[in-house]
Each structure stands twice: as structure tokens, then as C-alpha cells.
Amino acid sequence: MRALIRRVLMRRTYNAGHYARARSHADRLLSIPHERLLARSVVLRSYWNEEAFQALVSTGKDWDDEASIHLVGLATERLSGVASGPMHDQRRQERWMNVCASQPVPAVSIEWNAERMEANFSQEGQRVWFRYPQGYVFWDMPERYELSSTHPSLLCLTAETLVFPWEPSAQSPFPSTRPYGHRGSLAFSAGVDSTAAALVMPDNTLLGYHRRSFDSMIDHRNAERLMLHLAEHQEREVVQVTSNHELIRTHHGKPVGFSFDLACAAHLILLADHHDLGAMAFGTPIDNTFLARGAKFRPFEVSPYFTYWTDRFAQAGLALLLPVASITEGGALQIVKQSGWADHLNSCMRGDGVNGCGQCWKCFHKNGPLGRPFDINAPEIQQFLNKRPMPTATHALWALQSMGLEDKVPDLAPLLEQDLGWWTQAYPPGFDLLPEPWRASIEARVRDFLPLMPEPYALHNIDHFSDE
Ligand SMILES: [Zn+2]
Known part of the structure; x- marks a missing residue:
């Protein structure tokens, strides 16, 4: 052959x-x-x-x-x-350094400029380069994209999301303010929370998918299946951008991933002028907004995170939107279930492109409540269930309760005594985080999908594992 x-x-x-x-x-x-x-x-x-x-x-x-x-x-x-400990970290770090060393570089090199963030970008063909202190990362942008017609404040905001944790200079005032665009967009991962966010946003929302350019254990096939469905049925417009910017933080002793959570939108921020974007949404549910680590209530609307980034995005002409901040991970599952998209979605990153692996934590708490098979005794699921504080705590407790698996975590019996049925309902104060003109339509859609949590809100009393 x-x-x-x-x-x-x-x-x-x-x-x-x-x-x-x-x-x-x-x-x-x-x-x-x-x-x-x-x-x-x-x-x-x-x-x-x-x-x-x-x-x-x-x-x-x-x-x-x-x-x-x-x-x-x-x-x-x-x-x-389970890999951990300094030896493991060192080996892992060495491996990522090798991956970094094998990355492409631009034909024309530039120096890192800490005073003018926008000067760290260049374009060669469809590839946009970003110079950061330790090297270069790139995005392969859509045809006809022009860096030269992209507002400097968008470049500064992109740079800030990428180097924020390590470069205080990125927090300097932007050189000018960009006027708001008109269209909404969503940093889209094709997971459940992100999909629920897409479902409560206007139909013309641009979904931006970030694709890793380098080899890793992320399997993009489940995401691709959903995006193909959305495109074929003209449900939503999806733009996919390939990049290696998740390597930046490996220079700071961290595993590969986004420098900072908002960096998942770096490609969309760069595209804001190209698509006339005026709002940028993130599928962050209550578990990561009003709850800290899914386990303790906090007034998120006054948090330094929310107020600082709302202001920074506004200077780049983008409303920072959290369309599922009134919804928990459990509520997101209910929304997805009610849509025609559920059959095309699978959050498992180790599946075969159609089904989940049935062995991972996501298969337990995302696929399980959707009625999909998983093995409660799988090593990873057992490891997470037995960790204290338990990860994704309230949601995992709800998942156990809703699937009748309370006996699998006997020590948590006191936490499982309360009825967690409210977990799949909407939390109205979450609507107050949405600025107009976006709020009205998003709030209406959420109310169509979910009943509201009854007052007084049980959410306010959430404080699991406080003594640990
Ligand atoms: Zn899985």
C-alpha cells in the first residue's frame, strides 16, 4: 500500500x-x-x-x-x-522549557517594551506575534486581519491578560480609549458553562475558540463536534484561532495554561475591531464568582477583580460580561439539557470525540447529571471525592445528592443533609453584574430557562470546609 x-x-x-x-x-x-x-x-x-x-x-x-x-x-x-512533589515539578518544568525552545520565532525580531505594551506586537502574513520578556508567542489570525487597524488599547489589554501576574508595567493607563463596538462575543471553550453562556446571549454573538498550537493532552475533538454542529445549522458564528500563548506561564514555574483566567479571550480581544465587538463574555458560573472555590459565599460585585477588569475592558471599548454569573454549574447543565445542543456536547477532554471516558472528574460531575455513564470507583473520581476541601465543592455535593450517591462520602453526611435543589435555579443578584444594553436580553433568556432561587438565598450561607 x-x-x-x-x-x-x-x-x-x-x-x-x-x-x-x-x-x-x-x-x-x-x-x-x-x-x-x-x-x-x-x-x-x-x-x-x-x-x-x-x-x-x-x-x-x-x-x-x-x-x-x-x-x-x-x-x-x-x-x-498522582504526580506531585519537587522532583516531578522539576521534570515537568524541564519538559515545558524544551517545548518553549522549539517554538517558532518571527523573521524580524523585536525587543520587549515595558513602557509601550502595544509596541510588543507585530504581524507577518496571517501570524500575529507578541514579544514578552522571555520570548515570543503567536496567533494565526483569520484572513484579512490587520494588526495595523487594531486599536492600541486592545493590544494593551491583550498584553495585560498575558503578563498581568508578573509585569506590573502592563497595568499602566492605556494610551487612548476605544469607543464601544456593537456586537457581543464570548470566549468559548465548548464546555457546559461556556455553552450555557452562549445559549443565554443574543444569537449574533461571536464565539471565539482558542486552540493550542502545540502537542498536549487536550483533545479538541469533542469541542470540534459541537462547533461543527453550530456552524452547519447556522446556530452561531464560531471563529477558531490557533496560538501557543499558554506557554508564557511555564517561564514562571507553572504548568502550561492561561497566564490568567481572562487570557482565554486574548484572541478575541485582538479581533475586536475586525468584528466590531462591544462586549466580551466569559462563561464563569456562580461557582467561581459569588463562591470562592465553589465553597464559600462572597459579594463578588465589590471584589477588586470584578471592578478592576470591568474598568480595563471598558477602556478598550468592551463591556465585560458574565452572562452565567446568576447560574451555577448545575443550572448550566439544566440549560444545556433543555437546548438542542446537549447531544453534540461533551466536557470530557479524554473522550473519543463522541463519548466521555467515564473515568475523570468531569465525567462524574458534568456527564453524570446528564445521565451519561461513569465509574464512581475510577481512581481520579475517588481521589477528588476524597480530597478535603473537595474541589468544585457545592456542585459536587449537588451532583452526589441528585444522583443518590450520598453514601459514597460518609464523612460529608452533615453537608448533604440540606436539600440542594436550589442549586439548579437562577440567583437574581447575578443579573446586576450585567450592564445595559446587554442585561435585558440575557436576563430574559435566563428566566426562560430556569426558575429563580427562593429568598432568603441559601447561597449566602455556603461555607463548606471553613475549619479546614
Ligand atoms: Zn472523562
């Missing part, structure tokens, strides 16, 4: 989740030099998806390319149990 056909079959079987077949095609491509890297990646990723970590390590241990070394490292961690 010709290599080209073999490669097509390998990709096709892999994408369909037929990992053993994908591997047998890949095995035959390993001896062909220019096919080798892709074939190795398919072999190791297929083992990863099957959770066959031992096979992954024995097969890939002598492969010397970056991606293989990375995957073998991750699988070794999995085999040694």
Missing part, C-alpha cells in the same frame, strides 16, 4: 477512535523517514487514549523526538500515581 493512502487510513481510524487499527497502519509508516514523526505520535497517542501507559512507555522510551519524550514523560507520571 502506498504511504499516502496508509497515512489517510491511519488518520481516519485514529480520529474514529479505532486505536489498534490506527497503530497497525502507523507501525508500517515508522520506517519511512518523512512519515516517522506523525506515525510515532499516532502510536503513542492511541496508547494514551486507551490509558495503556505501560505500553506507551515501553514503545516510546527510545524515541528521541520532542513529542515522544513529552508523551512518555506524561505516561510515566501516570504510572507512578
Whole structure:
């Protein structure tokens, strides 16, 4: 069989989740030099998806390319149990430094400019570069995007979300204020909370999906399935932008990820003039706004986070919108369930592109309440259920209660005595975080989907694990 056909079959079987077949095609491509890297990646990723970590390590241990070394490292961690501790952190850090070192750089280099944040951006073809103190990251922007017609305050705001935790200079006043655009947008992850946010926002909202450019364990297929559905049925316009900016924080001893939570919208902020955007929404539910770590109530409307960033986004002509700040993760599940989108959505990042893995924490608290199968005794689910304070606390308690699994966490019996039925209802003070002209339509949609929590609000008394 010709290599080209073999490669097509390998990709096709892999994408369909037929990992053993994908591997047998890949095995035959390993001896062909220019096919080798892709074939190795398919072999190791297929083992990863099957959770066959031992096979992954024995097969890939002598492969010397970056991606293989990375995957073998991750699988070794999995085999040694829950990875933690300084040795692990150091190895992980070394690996990410290698990934950083192999990233592309612009043809024309620029110096980091701490005084003028907007001067740290450049464009070469469709690629926009951002110079940060330790290197460069990029976005591959849509056709006809022009950095030169992008307002400087948008560039400053983008830079601030990327280096905020480490560069105080990014907090300087913007050189000028951008007038508000007209269209709403949402930093869209295709998960449940984000999808609920899309459902309560106007139909013309632009959904912006951030795609990692480098190899990692994030599987984009579940997200792609939902986005394909939205596009094919003309439900919403989705723009996908590929970037490597999640590597920035690895220079600060942190694992790969967003520098700061609002950095998930960096691509959309850059696109604000291109799409005439006047509002930027985040699918942050009550669990991360009015609740701290999902476990303790706080008056979010006066928090320094909310007031500071509302003001900064406003200077860039963008209303900062939290359309699901009146909704919990449980309420978001109810909204998604009532929409026609639920069948196309799966929050599990280790699934096969259609189903969840049934073994992870998301499969427990997102897929379980949707009536999808999961194994309560899976190691990751047990590990989280037995952690104190329990992660995603109130939501996880509600999930246990609504699925009749209270006996799985006997020590939490006192917390499970109260009826958590209110958890899937809307919290009206959350509407007050929405500025006009956006509030009226979002509030109306939320009220259509969910009943309101009864007063006095049980939410105000949430304070689990306060003595721990
Ligand atoms: Zn899963």
C-alpha cells in the first residue's frame, strides 16, 4: 500500500477512535523517514487514549523526538500515581522549557517594551506575534486581519491578560480609549458553562475558540463536534484561532495554561475591531464568582477583580460580561439539557470525540447529571471525592445528592443533609453584574430557562470546609 493512502487510513481510524487499527497502519509508516514523526505520535497517542501507559512507555522510551519524550514523560507520571512533589515539578518544568525552545520565532525580531505594551506586537502574513520578556508567542489570525487597524488599547489589554501576574508595567493607563463596538462575543471553550453562556446571549454573538498550537493532552475533538454542529445549522458564528500563548506561564514555574483566567479571550480581544465587538463574555458560573472555590459565599460585585477588569475592558471599548454569573454549574447543565445542543456536547477532554471516558472528574460531575455513564470507583473520581476541601465543592455535593450517591462520602453526611435543589435555579443578584444594553436580553433568556432561587438565598450561607 502506498504511504499516502496508509497515512489517510491511519488518520481516519485514529480520529474514529479505532486505536489498534490506527497503530497497525502507523507501525508500517515508522520506517519511512518523512512519515516517522506523525506515525510515532499516532502510536503513542492511541496508547494514551486507551490509558495503556505501560505500553506507551515501553514503545516510546527510545524515541528521541520532542513529542515522544513529552508523551512518555506524561505516561510515566501516570504510572507512578498522582504526580506531585519537587522532583516531578522539576521534570515537568524541564519538559515545558524544551517545548518553549522549539517554538517558532518571527523573521524580524523585536525587543520587549515595558513602557509601550502595544509596541510588543507585530504581524507577518496571517501570524500575529507578541514579544514578552522571555520570548515570543503567536496567533494565526483569520484572513484579512490587520494588526495595523487594531486599536492600541486592545493590544494593551491583550498584553495585560498575558503578563498581568508578573509585569506590573502592563497595568499602566492605556494610551487612548476605544469607543464601544456593537456586537457581543464570548470566549468559548465548548464546555457546559461556556455553552450555557452562549445559549443565554443574543444569537449574533461571536464565539471565539482558542486552540493550542502545540502537542498536549487536550483533545479538541469533542469541542470540534459541537462547533461543527453550530456552524452547519447556522446556530452561531464560531471563529477558531490557533496560538501557543499558554506557554508564557511555564517561564514562571507553572504548568502550561492561561497566564490568567481572562487570557482565554486574548484572541478575541485582538479581533475586536475586525468584528466590531462591544462586549466580551466569559462563561464563569456562580461557582467561581459569588463562591470562592465553589465553597464559600462572597459579594463578588465589590471584589477588586470584578471592578478592576470591568474598568480595563471598558477602556478598550468592551463591556465585560458574565452572562452565567446568576447560574451555577448545575443550572448550566439544566440549560444545556433543555437546548438542542446537549447531544453534540461533551466536557470530557479524554473522550473519543463522541463519548466521555467515564473515568475523570468531569465525567462524574458534568456527564453524570446528564445521565451519561461513569465509574464512581475510577481512581481520579475517588481521589477528588476524597480530597478535603473537595474541589468544585457545592456542585459536587449537588451532583452526589441528585444522583443518590450520598453514601459514597460518609464523612460529608452533615453537608448533604440540606436539600440542594436550589442549586439548579437562577440567583437574581447575578443579573446586576450585567450592564445595559446587554442585561435585558440575557436576563430574559435566563428566566426562560430556569426558575429563580427562593429568598432568603441559601447561597449566602455556603461555607463548606471553613475549619479546614
Ligand atoms: Zn472523562
